[in-house]
Amino acid sequence: MxxxxxxxxxxxxxxxxxxxxxxxxxxxxxxxxxxxxxxxxxxxxxxxxxxxxxxxxxxxxxxxxxxxxxxxxxxxxxxxxxxxxxxEPAFLAQTASQPLEPLTPQPGKVLLEHTSVNPNKELHVGHLRNICLGDSLARILRFAGREVEVMNYIDDTGRQAAESLYALEHFGLGDSEGDQKYDHFAGEAYVRLHQEMQDPEKKTTIEHGVQETLHRLERGELRGAVERILRAQLETMYRLGAEYDALVWESDIVREGLLEKAMQALEGTPYVHRPTEGKYAGAFVMDMSPFIPGLEDPYLVLIRSNGTSTYTAKDIALQFWKMGLLGGVKFKPYDTQPSGHALYSSAPEGQPMGFGAATETINVVDARQSHALRIVQASLEVEGRPDLAQHCFHLAYETVLLEGQQMSGRKGITVSVDEVLDEAVRRARAIIAEKNPEHPSPETAAEAIGVGAVRFAMIKSEAKKQIDFRYEQALSFEGDTGPYVQYAFARACSILRKAEEQGLGGEAPDFSQATAYELELAKVLLRFRETVQEAARAKAPHLLAQYLLDLAAAWNTYYNAKTPEGKPATVVLGAPEGLRGLRLGLVRSLQRTLQLGLGLVGLQAPEVM
RNA sequence: GCGCCUGUAGCUCAGUGGAUAGAGCGUUCGCCUCCGGAGCGAAAGGCCACAGGUUCGAGUCCUGUCAGGCGCGCCA
CATH class of the missing domain: 3.30.1360.70 (Arginyl tRNA synthetase N-terminal domain)
Incomplete structure (x- = not known):
């Protein structure tokens, strides 16, 4: 094409x-x-x-x-x-019928970080948007010829992880084997701990325990316990269709000394100081004013006066590693993902591998952290590398409301991803039972459709628009939805299947017979390539989602087209020879394009619905 | 206070400076003796928040105003 x-x-x-x-x-x-x-x-x-x-x-x-x-x-x-x-109508029809040529490979390597959920409880709908956006963008960039490395950062030395692990111990639940998914199990302990912390007396004991757990985490002693939660979370991510190349653990970044190295590197610049008096006495601070104008207070603390490092410092070290300013993290094979693609994980006992050292980074992080990411970017300029800072992209998305309300973990205003997916699949199952009781594999299809509906709802709007997660909307299968696109695909498959059964698969097209109906469809098909390229350039998966809606709509319009007399105008299998071949060729092209496009936004393309 | 984002149909949203601003949901009316009705067609519904400006041309770019969201710790 x-x-x-x-x-x-x-x-x-x-x-x-x-x-x-x-x-x-x-x-x-x-x-x-x-x-x-x-x-x-x-x-x-x-x-x-x-x-x-x-x-x-x-x-x-x-x-x-x-x-x-x-x-x-x-x-x-x-x-x-x-x-x-x-x-020439024949030319348009013929061009649109030809298979798409692969896009030319682009130089450089993109390191795309997404998901990066605290390993302490189950995923909730707030995480959904991040995962769907990041995974879709990775697929689109790869198709557009970029080399992409997808990274998921595991914050295993944070307070959240410590609280969950301590809670499990505190309530004597550490070794329980319930039938509950383990991330939910840990999440419940976490919430219970926070309830108990309302009591000032208990709070002191708990705080003590959490601090101790934090230290054990930093020494890497509780890695197995974190992994148990992480593995449960990964199940949800896989179910959504998201996959990664590497997990990078914060404790490994720290253990490999990347934090010290990053701080040493910055110390060689004129912008970092160790004030001996005043507000910042004893701390290690960076002056951001030359790089970020208009700051009230130009100083940013990297190492606190008590010797501990701030989040920003760790983020800077990670960013330096991503862009090849620091080396030294080791990796080992961790998992085989559903697609068969290997997942690696940083590990003290691993081997040096080729991860990191990218020419461009994309961080999928919600818009509230724009300021923090701006600082990380500016730290590359502090280090004298404005060239790298320029290729440091924050894919900022607005937060997700839940039925019009701001979500809150502590107040319990949140819904888990597992729960949402189960409900979506349940609804899909019911509709299949109603509309297609003879379905050969209803379970597989229900999973593809239910998950697809949720995923599509997460990416069809621009990232910078705040979205409101509403069950009735996100789990709808009609209108501007993933299942609408999937349905268009299944419909095309159905025709092609019948063509094969009737031995029409090899019929030669006569492009000179193309009518105005074919041309409308052909022109939409021909937009695919430029749309993918634009989505990759703008890092905007919603452009592709919107295109898929357009393409599916064009196909449905074509399919239902009637002559002025009200007779079907575009029957494929019953068309005269030559025209039938042309139509089959177009349908085949449409079917391939929908399949490809659905794949790029991370939806499955079920051949029967 | 300063900074970032948003404002398009009743609701949710599309809309690389170009032709008559488009979808979905909802409302009303039609369409399966045609290959899948999770679909299609039609009707109704718009001072593109407001005011200036740039331009041959502005929903789109610039300035200001208003409204809403978010951010600005030796928190994580």
Whole structure:
């Protein structure tokens, strides 16, 4: 499937040269609006009106006269200031029927971090958006030719992990083997601990225990206990379709001395100090004012006066490692993920591997932490590497409300991802039982559809828009939803299956028989490639999700099209020979494109629903 | 106080400076003797928050105002 717009742009540029236009303007080629004549058009003449001191229609005509048209352009015409192109229908149909060529590999390596959930309780819907966004973006970037390394950061030395582990011990639950998923089990202990901390007397004891647990965590003594929670969380992530290349544990970053090395590196710059008096006496601080203007207080504490490091310091060390300023983390194989792809984990007993040292990083983190990430980015400038800072991207997403309310772990206003997925699959199962009782594998399909609905709901809007998670909306299977796209795919599969049964699979297409109905579908198909590239460039998976809705809608419209007399206009299998071959070819292309596109946003494509 | 983000149909949202601002949900009315009705068609519903500006052209860019969300610790 080649791209038509770039070819037209080149053709127009040549004509402009012949016209004597010295400085070529940006040439925009767009589809003509529905109902308008022609297939593609350009407004380039309007921008040239002032330079050439002529009326736009006249300029458009002069450009048209100097075009060296490819054989597949049937005619050009001027309307308003626009120069429009009408293409040979056979060419459009044929181009849209051809398989997509792979996109060209791009240099450099992207390190994309997402998920990074505290290993202390089950995932809730707030984590959903992060995982779906990050995983979809990774898939899109890879398809667009980027080398991508997906990393999930495990904060195993944080207070949250310590509280859960201490709670399990404190309540004597450490070794219990309930039938409950272990992350939920640990989460309940965590919540119970917080309830008990309401009591000031108990709080002192608990605080003591948590501190002690924190130290044991830092020494790496409780790794097994953390892993048990992590493994349970990974089940949920896998169920969502998310996979990773490497888990990086905070305790390993610290143990490998990356924190010290990062601080030493910064110490060599003029921007870090150890004040001996004043507010920051005894602390290790960094002056951010040259890099972030308008700060009230330019100083940022990296090491507290009591010797402990701040979160920012650890984040800076991690970022330095990601961009190759620090080495030394070792890895070992950790898991085989559902797709068969190996997952590695940092580990003291591991081997040096090629992770890290990326030319570009993407951190999928909610927008509330924009300031913190800005500081991490600026620390690269402090270190004298503005070139690296420039390739440090924060994919910021707004928070997820739950039925209009701000979520809160402590107040119990939250819903777990497992719970949401179970409910979605339950609903999908019920609909399959109702609509397709003969379904050959209802369980597999229900899983694909239920999970797909949730995942699609998480990525169909722009990341910077706050979204409200509502059951009725996120678990809907009608309208602008994942199952709508999946349904369009299943429908195409159904036709292709029947074609094979009837021995029509090899019928040759006669592209000259293409009708206006085919052309509408073909033009949407031809947008796929540029859409993926734009989604990758803008790091915006929602662009692809929106396109898939467009493509599915175009296909459904085509499928239901009727002649003015009300007769079916676009029957595939019952069409005359040649036209049938053409239609089968288009349906095959549509089916492939939907499958590919669904895969890029992390949805399965069930052949039967 | 300073900074970032958002404001488009009753609701939820699309909309690389270009042609008549589009979907879904909801409402009303139609469409399976056509390959899957989780679908399709039609109707109704818009001072694109407001005011200036830039431009041949602004929902889109700039400035200001208003409204909402979030951030600005030797917390994690």
């Amino acid at each position: 080649q791209e038509i717009k770039p070819l037209l742009k080149t053709t127009i540029a040549e004509a402009l040269n012949r016209l004597g236009v010295a400085e070529l303007p940006e040439i925009i080629v767009q589809e003509t609006p529905p109902g308008k004549e022609g297939d593609y058009g350009t407004p380039v003449a309007m921008g040239l009106a002032r330079v050439l001191r002529k009326a736009p229609p006249l300029i458009a005509t002069e450009i048209a006269e100097r075009l060296t048209l490819p054989a597949w352009v049937r005619r050009t015409f001027v309307t308003g200031g626009y120069l429009n192109f009408e293409l």
